[in-house]
Amino acid sequence: MLKINGLYKRFGDKEVLCGLDMHVPANSVFGFIGRNGAGKTTTMKAVLGLIKTDAGEIFVDGERVRYGETQTNRKIGYLPDVPEFYSFMTAREYLRLCADITGMDKNEVASRTEELLTLVGLDTEKHRIGGYSRGMKQRLGIAQALFARPRLLICDEPTSALDPVGRKEILDILSAAASQTTVLFSTHILSDVERICTDIAFLDGGKNALCGKLADIKAKYRADEYVIETENAEGANALLAAFPTLVADGCALSLKDADGMLFDVLRFVSERGIPVIRVERSEPSLEALFVEAVEK
Amino acid sequence: MRGFVAFVKKEFTEQLRTGKLFMLAAVFALFGIMNPAVAKLTPWMMEQFAESLAQTGISITEYEITAFDSWLQFFKNIPMALIIFVLAECGIFTKEYASRTLVLCLTKGLTRRRVMLAKTFVLSILWSVLYFACFGITYAYSAYFWDNSVVCSLGFAVLGWWLLGMLCVALVPFFSALFDANTGVAAGVGGVIVASYLLGLIPRLAEYTPAFLMKSAPLMYGQADSGEYTYAVIVTAILIVASVAAALPLFNKKQL
Numbered sequence: 001m002l003k004i005n006g007l008y009k010r011f012g013d014k015e016v017l018c019g020l021d022m023h024v025p026a027n028s029v030f031g032f033i034g035r036n037g038a039g040k041t042t043t044m045k046a047v048l049g050l051i052k053t054d055a056g057e058i059f060v061d062g063e064r065v066r067y068g069e070t071q072t073n074r075k076i077g078y079l080p081d082v083p084e085f086y087s088f089m090t091a092r093e094y095l096r097l098c099a100d101i102t103g104m105d106k107n108e109v110a111s112r113t114e115e116l117l118t119l120v121g122l123d124t125e126k127h128r129i130g131g132y133s134r135g136m137k138q139r140l141g142i143a144q145a146l147f148a149r150p151r152l153l154i155c156d157e158p159t160s161a162l163d164p165v166g167r168k169e170i171l172d173i174l175s176a177a178a179s180q181t182t183v184l185f186s187t188h189i190l191s192d193v194e195r196i197c198t199d200i201a202f203l204d205g206g207k208n209a210l211c212g213k214l215a216d217i218k219a220k221y222r223a224d225e226y227v228i229e230t231e232n233a234e235g236a237n238a239l240l241a242a243f244p245t246l247v248a249d250g251c252a253l254s255l256k257d258a259d260g261m262l263f264d265v266l267r268f269v270s271e272r273g274i275p276v277i278r279v280e281r282s283e284p285s286l287e288a289l290f291v292e293a294v295e296k
Numbered sequence: 297m298r299g300f301v302a303f304v305k306k307e308f309t310e311q312l313r314t315g316k317l318f319m320l321a322a323v324f325a326l327f328g329i330m331n332p333a334v335a336k337l338t339p340w341m342m343e344q345f346a347e348s349l350a351q352t353g354i355s356i357t358e359y360e361i362t363a364f365d366s367w368l369q370f371f372k373n374i375p376m377a378l379i380i381f382v383l384a385e386c387g388i389f390t391k392e393y394a395s396r397t398l399v400l401c402l403t404k405g406l407t408r409r410r411v412m413l414a415k416t417f418v419l420s421i422l423w424s425v426l427y428f429a430c431f432g433i434t435y436a437y438s439a440y441f442w443d444n445s446v447v448c449s450l451g452f453a454v455l456g457w458w459l460l461g462m463l464c465v466a467l468v469p470f471f472s473a474l475f476d477a478n479t480g481v482a483a484g485v486g487g488v489i490v491a492s493y494l495l496g497l498i499p500r501l502a503e504y505t506p507a508f509l510m511k512s513a514p515l516m517y518g519q520a521d522s523g524e525y526t527y528a529v530i531v532t533a534i535l536i537v538a539s540v541a542a543a544l545p546l547f548n549k550k551q552l
């Protein structure tokens with residue numbers, strides 16, 4: 001859906017992007033992760049043809065993006081990091097303007113407007129946009145981005161400025177939107193990514209430090225590691241005595257490089273009747289992956 | 297075309313709901329009424345001063361007010377109206393740079409060319425309607441009190457100032473493509489008009505400058521023929537077209 005090859009961008013003497021490659025597959029929910037100032041917004045603006053890049057090429061659905069031109073943008077819905085709308089309009093009037101700009105079929109405008117306002121929960125709002133809260137603007141932002149049924153939805157940190165309830169609402173809306181379009185959103189909040197993303201890219205030092213399907217990346221970095229937590233210290237000590245390779249953290253014992261040893265441990269537990277709170281396969285956290293990828 | 301029309305509609309809604317249209321309409325209507333009113337009241341004011349002036353030794357001869365005085369007021373006040381218009385509207389582009397509202401329209405496929413032309417179109421309609429409304433009011437009152445026909449080439453003199461206003465309108469997109477702040481735009485427009493005025497002080501160049509169109513008195517007294525203004529009209533028209541034409545590529549390359 002979106003392909004970025006060797007993208008370079010510098011502001012003054014500051015290299016923000018230096019050779020970014022990225023591929024966003026169709027129908028994915030793509031999490032674009034990077035710390036503040038990593039260049040996420042810059043990359044997105046380049047995709048929209050809003051800033052001039054120094055080198056590299058960008059293709060949206062096979063079509064080359066050019067600075068200052070808006071051809072490829074017909075396929076994209078965009079929500080900027082701080083969306084601002086004409087404050088003297090109401091949400092309905094604004095969507096009407098969007099419909100006219102994109103040339104949407106006139107018979108469809110009214111029904112599409114209601115559909116989207118309902119999706120983002122602004123259908124009963126009658127006031128002008130000037131009086132909207134941050135979260136309401138963010139939701140209207142998603143409505144206008146989705147309005148013309150874009151093939152690609154680009155959201156720049158849609159959840160960063162919101163409280164937990166507002167964040168959950170936005171994530172739910174994005175998940176719902178994902179059934180109809182490819183979603184690319186940037187964030188520095190890793191839990192949001194784990195919640196809805198199918199694919200991710202870590203942006204660091206102007207390059208992609210890690211990129212691919214979330215499941216694949218997790219599988220690749222998954223050290224076969226299990227955690228078994230006993231109810232009391234005696235149980236833990238008995239296990240430690242029998243299996244010296246276990247690493248203890250209080251009553252939680254972690255077991256690396258299982259290779260069948262897990263079953264020996266479990267057999268030991270069942271024979272001795274050791275009370276257990278949990279046994280689980282430990283997933284590598286995105287944080288750990290991020291740190292690892294960045295340090296490489 | 298639909299995008300253009302929608303954007304023009306948006307601009308007019310904005311002018312209306314932000315109160316700008318009302319403010320400008322009030323200013324231009326006030327000027328329109330004041331021109332004949334001041335002329336009408338001049339004899340009365342003279343009378344009030346006459347006594348005190350007589351004491352200082354100045355005597356006032358009887359002076360008959362005609363439509364002429366009303367139109368002299370008109371051409372004296374219209375520069376102020378134009379300045380107010382430019383100051384009120386010079387932020388029509390820059391305001392949207394600052395609020396970043398334009399970005400969303402552009403990313404929806406509205407071309408920058410349409411945005412620029414729509415705003416320029418709205419400004420020229422606004423200027424034309426306000427200006428001719430002001431003219432119409434003065435004309436109607438003057439016709440009621442006196443006789444407008446004493447003024448020579450009135451239509452041409454009026455069109456001259458309208459064209460000058462259109463030049464200011466056309467300079468707004470040009471300087472908005474160059475500058476990010478409305479102060480830059482206002483200074484740019486003002487700068488061009490002042491420069492043209494200064495060039496006009498050089499006798500050899502005078503008739504080629506837009507500022508030449510400001511000389512409405514010779515036309516009104518019948519001392520000058522409208523044909524003498526041909527070069528000024530042509531130069532101004534060329535500047536208008538050139539300004540908009542140059543603004544297009546500049547605006548296309550502008551970082552928003």
Ligand SMILES: Nc1ncnc2c1ncn2[C@@H]1O[C@H](COP(=O)(O)OP(=O)(O)O)[C@@H](O)[C@H]1O
Nearest residue numbers: 011012016034035036037038039040041042043
């Ligand atoms: N217009 C600009 N002029 C100069 N520097 C800029 C400009 N835009 C962004 N930058 C710099 O580029 C870097 C990346 O910015 P940005 O893409 O906004 O990061 P992110 O969205 O990941 O937080 C930042 O260090 C920022 O200071």
Ligand SMILES: [Mg+2]
Nearest residue numbers: 040041081157
């Ligand atoms: Mg950003």
